[in-house]
Amino acid sequence: MDAAIEVADLRKTYRGRRTGEIRAVDGVSFRVERGEFFGILGPNGAGKTTTLEIVEGLRKPDSGTVRLLGRSPWPHSPELTGRVGVQLQASAFFEFLTAREQIETFAELYGAAKGRAAEMLDLVGLAEHANVRCEKLSGGQQQRLSIACTLVGDPELVFLDEPTAALDPQARRNLWDLMRAINAEGRTVVLTTHYMEEAEALCDRVAIMDSGKIRAVDSPAGFVRGLDAPTRVTVAAGQLTDERVKELAAGEHVAEGPNAIVFETRDPRKLLTALASDGALEGLAVRTANLEDVFLHVTGREWRE
Amino acid sequence: MSLGAVREPRQARSKAYVSLVKALGRGWLRDRSQVFFTVLLPLMFMVLLASVFGSTGDSASRVLAVGEVPVLDDADPEDFTVTAVADLDEAMLMLREGDADAAVVQEGDTVRIYPSPTSQTSGSIAAGNLSALVDNVNVEVLSAAAPGAPVLEAEVEEADGGGLRAIQYLAPGILAWGVAISGVFGAAGTIVDWKRDKLLRRLRLTPASVKTFLGAKVSVNLLVAVGQTVVFLAVAALGFGLELSGWSWFAVPLVLLGTLAFLAIGVVIGGIAQTSPGAAGLSNLVTMPMAFVSGAFWPLALSPTWVQWISYLSPMRYLNEALQSVVVYGSPPVTVLPQLGFLAAFAAIVAVVAWKTFKFDEL
Numbered sequence: 288m289d290a291a292i293e294v295a296d297l298r299k300t301y302r303g304r305r306t307g308e309i310r311a312v313d314g315v316s317f318r319v320e321r322g323e324f325f326g327i328l329g330p331n332g333a334g335k336t337t338t339l340e341i342v343e344g345l346r347k348p349d350s351g352t353v354r355l356l357g358r359s360p361w362p363h364s365p366e367l368t369g370r371v372g373v374q375l376q377a378s379a380f381f382e383f384l385t386a387r388e389q390i391e392t393f394a395e396l397y398g399a400a401k402g403r404a405a406e407m408l409d410l411v412g413l414a415e416h417a418n419v420r421c422e423k424l425s426g427g428q429q430q431r432l433s434i435a436c437t438l439v440g441d442p443e444l445v446f447l448d449e450p451t452a453a454l455d456p457q458a459r460r461n462l463w464d465l466m467r468a469i470n471a472e473g474r475t476v477v478l479t480t481h482y483m484e485e486a487e488a489l490c491d492r493v494a495i496m497d498s499g500k501i502r503a504v505d506s507p508a509g510f511v512r513g514l515d516a517p518t519r520v521t522v523a524a525g526q527l528t529d530e531r532v533k534e535l536a537a538g539e540h541v542a543e544g545p546n547a548i549v550f551e552t553r554d555p556r557k558l559l560t561a562l563a564s565d566g567a568l569e570g571l572a573v574r575t576a577n578l579e580d581v582f583l584h585v586t587g588r589e590w591r592e
Numbered sequence: 593m594s595l596g597a598v599r600e601p602r603q604a605r606s607k608a609y610v611s612l613v614k615a616l617g618r619g620w621l622r623d624r625s626q627v628f629f630t631v632l633l634p635l636m637f638m639v640l641l642a643s644v645f646g647s648t649g650d651s652a653s654r655v656l657a658v659g660e661v662p663v664l665d666d667a668d669p670e671d672f673t674v675t676a677v678a679d680l681d682e683a684m685l686m687l688r689e690g691d692a693d694a695a696v697v698q699e700g701d702t703v704r705i706y707p708s709p710t711s712q713t714s715g716s717i718a719a720g721n722l723s724a725l726v727d728n729v730n731v732e733v734l735s736a737a738a739p740g741a742p743v744l745e746a747e748v749e750e751a752d753g754g755g756l757r758a759i760q761y762l763a764p765g766i767l768a769w770g771v772a773i774s775g776v777f778g779a780a781g782t783i784v785d786w787k788r789d790k791l792l793r794r795l796r797l798t799p800a801s802v803k804t805f806l807g808a809k810v811s812v813n814l815l816v817a818v819g820q821t822v823v824f825l826a827v828a829a830l831g832f833g834l835e836l837s838g839w840s841w842f843a844v845p846l847v848l849l850g851t852l853a854f855l856a857i858g859v860v861i862g863g864i865a866q867t868s869p870g871a872a873g874l875s876n877l878v879t880m881p882m883a884f885v886s887g888a889f890w891p892l893a894l895s896p897t898w899v900q901w902i903s904y905l906s907p908m909r910y911l912n913e914a915l916q917s918v919v920v921y922g923s924p925p926v927t928v929l930p931q932l933g934f935l936a937a938f939a940a941i942v943a944v945v946a947w948k949t950f951k952f953d954e955l
C-alpha cells in the first residue's frame with residue numbers, strides 16, 4: 288500500500304512588493320505512513336502552514352512533488368478530496384448559520400449520510416450548542432466545530448493546522464483527547480503546532496521545522512534519547528556543604544547560585560537517592576531533556592514561542 | 593471506517609449545488625444589513641425622492657400667478673393650486689425656496705412659464721401641465737370663434753412627457769440603483785469576506801467544485817435581485833400609485849442581466865480591496881457616479897452634455913432606460929434590445945477583466 292503522504296523537495300518562495308522574497312518552504316521532504324500521527328513542530332513563520340497548503344493541494348509549489356494517498360492533489364478530484372479532511376488554520380464557516388446547519392451543509396458536500404452530522408456534533412461535544420450561530424461560539428467550540436466539519440466526510444487522512452493555538456489549557460486538553468480518538472479510529476493525522484508539549488503528547492513522529500526547512504524527523508522519545516542530554520536536578524541552596532556538592536556532582540557539571548544548586552547528571556537515580564538520604568530535598572525540581580532541548584540542538588537556536 | 597462509494601458526479605454536483613444555495617440563501621436572509629441594503633434602502637429612497645421631487649402623484653401642481661393670469665381662471669383645482677403673488681421677484685424667491693413648482697406671467701396673449709429651478713422634476717411636470725392648460729384654452733377660444741369648424745385636439749397620453757407623474761419617472765431609476773448597489777456591494781463584500789474567513793479555500797477542499805460554489809453564490813444573488821424587484825414594484829404600485837404596464841414582468845430578465853453586470857463590477861472591486869470598509873468605500877466610489885450619470889434620479893435631458901456622454905458608459909443608464917420602457921411606457925421587450933445588448937456586453941467585458949485580474953491565491 289502507498290504511504291499516506293510522500294513529499295519530495297518542496298519549494299515555495301513568496302514574492303511581495305514590500306517584503307521582498309521569502310523562502311517559506313525550502314526543500315522539504317517527508318513521508319507519513321498510514322495510521323500515523325505525524326506532527327510538524329516549529330515556531331511561527333517556520334513554513335508549516337505553507338507546507339500543509341501545498342500538500343493539501345491549495346497552493347502550487349514552485350518545485351517538488353506531492354503524493355497524497357498515492358495520487359497528486361493537483362488538479363482537484365472529488366475522489367481524493369472526499370478521502371481527505373482538512374482543518375485550516377482559521378476556521379472557515381458559512382456566515383449566520385447555526386452549528387447544526389453548518390455541519391449539515393458540509394455533510395451534504397461530502398455526500399455523507401444524514402445522521403453523520405449529528406453524530407459528529409456529539410463526538411466533539413457540541414450537541415447542546417447545535418442551534419447556536421457559529422459566530423456566537425467560543426474559540427474552542429469553533430475549533431471543535433471546524434474539526435467536526437473536517438471529520439464529517441469520514442476521511443482516511445486528516446490535516447489539522449494549529450487547532451489548539453489561542454485556546455485555554457483546559458480546552459487544549461479536551462482537544463488533545465479528541466485528536467487521539469480520531470487517530471485511534473485508524474485515521475492518519477497530520478498536525479502542525481508550535482507547542483512542544485503538544486507534539487510530545489500526541490505525535491508518533493515529529494518533524495522539526497525552522498526557516499522553511501525540516502531539520503530532523505523522529506519520535507519524541509527517539510529525539511530525546513538521541514540527544515543523550517543530562518537530567519537537571521535543582522535543589523535550594525544552603526542545604527549542602529560545598530564539599531558535599533562536589534562529591535555528589537561526581538565530576539559532572541554543577542552550577543551554584545545564591546538560591547539554588549543545579550546538578551546535571553546521567554544517573555539521576557543515584558543522585559536523588561543521595562540527596563534524599565542527606566535530607567536535602569527542599570526546592571527539588573527534576574527536568575529531563577525535552578523537545579525544547581532537541582530544538583536547540585537541531586537548529587542551534589533557543590526555542591521561542 | 594466506511595468509505596462512502598463515490599456517487600455519480602452529476603448527481604453529486606446538483607446535490608452540492610442545492611445545499612450550497614440553501615446555506616448561502618439562509619445566511620443572506622439572516623443578515624440584517626443585507627436585507628436593509630437591498631430591500632429597505634431603495635424603498636426609503638422612493639419615499640424620500642417622491643416627496644423631494646414634489647408630491648405630484650395625485651396632488652396638484654403648485655402654481656404662482658404673477659399679477660393677472662386669466663388663463664388660470666379655467667384651471668381645474670385638482671390639477672393646479674394657484675397662489676397669487678404681486679411680482680416676479682417674489683415668485684422667484686418662492687420658487688427657489690421650493691414653495692411652488694412653477695410661476696406664470698400672462699402679458700396679453702403671451703403666457704410665460706417659469707418652472708421651479710430647485711425641484712426640476714415637479715417643475716417640469718408643472719410646466720407640462722400648464723402648457724396643456726394653455727392648449728386647452730386655445731382650443732376653446734378657437735371653437736368659440738368659429739363654431740362648427742373642426743379643431744385639432746391633441747390627446748396627450750398619460751404616461752408620456754407632460755403627464756408623467758413623479759413616481760412613474762422615479763421608480764425604474766431607484767430600482768436600477770437598488771439592483772446596482774446590492775450587486776456591487778454584495779459581490780465586493782463577499783470577496784473580501786472570503787479573503788478574511790477563507791471559506792472558499794475550505795470549500796475547494798471538499799468534493800464540491802469551486803464552480804459549483806460560485807454558481808450557487810451567483811444564483812443566490814440573482815434570486816435576491818428578483819425578490820428585490822418584486823417587492824419594490826409591488827410597494828411602488830400599491831403604496832405610491834405606480835402604474836405597471838402589461839410588460840412589467842420583463843423587468844425580471846432585465847434585472848437578472850443587470851445583476852450579472854453589477855456582480856462583475858463587485859468582483860473587480862473585491863479583488864482590489866483588502867478590508868470590508870475598503871470594499872464599501874470603493875463600491876461607493878463606483879456606484880455613486882454611475883448612478884448620477886445614469887438618469888436614474890433626474891432626467892438626462894436636464895443634465896449637461898458631458899454628463900450625457902459619460903452616461904453611455906454607465907450600465908445603470910441602460911437598465912434604467914429599459915426598465916422605464918417596459919414597466920412604465922409598456923413598450924414590448926424588442927424595443928429594449930439595444931439596452932439588453934449593452935448590458936450583456938458590459939457584463940461580459942467586466943467579467944473577463946475580473947477573471948484576468950483576480951488573484952485566486954488571496955482567497
Ligand SMILES: Nc1ncnc2c1ncn2[C@@H]1O[C@H](COP(=O)(O)OP(=O)(O)O)[C@@H](O)[C@H]1O
Binds near residue numbers: 303336337
Ligand atoms: N500569502 C503569503 N504571502 C507572502 N508571504 C507569506 C504568505 N503566507 C506566509 N508567508 C510568509 O511565509 C513564511 C512562512 O509562513 P507560514 O507557512 O504561515 O508559517 P507557519 O505556519 O509555520 O507560521 C512566513 O515568513 C510568512 O510571513
Ligand SMILES: [Mg+2]
Binds near residue numbers: 449
Ligand atoms: Mg501557520
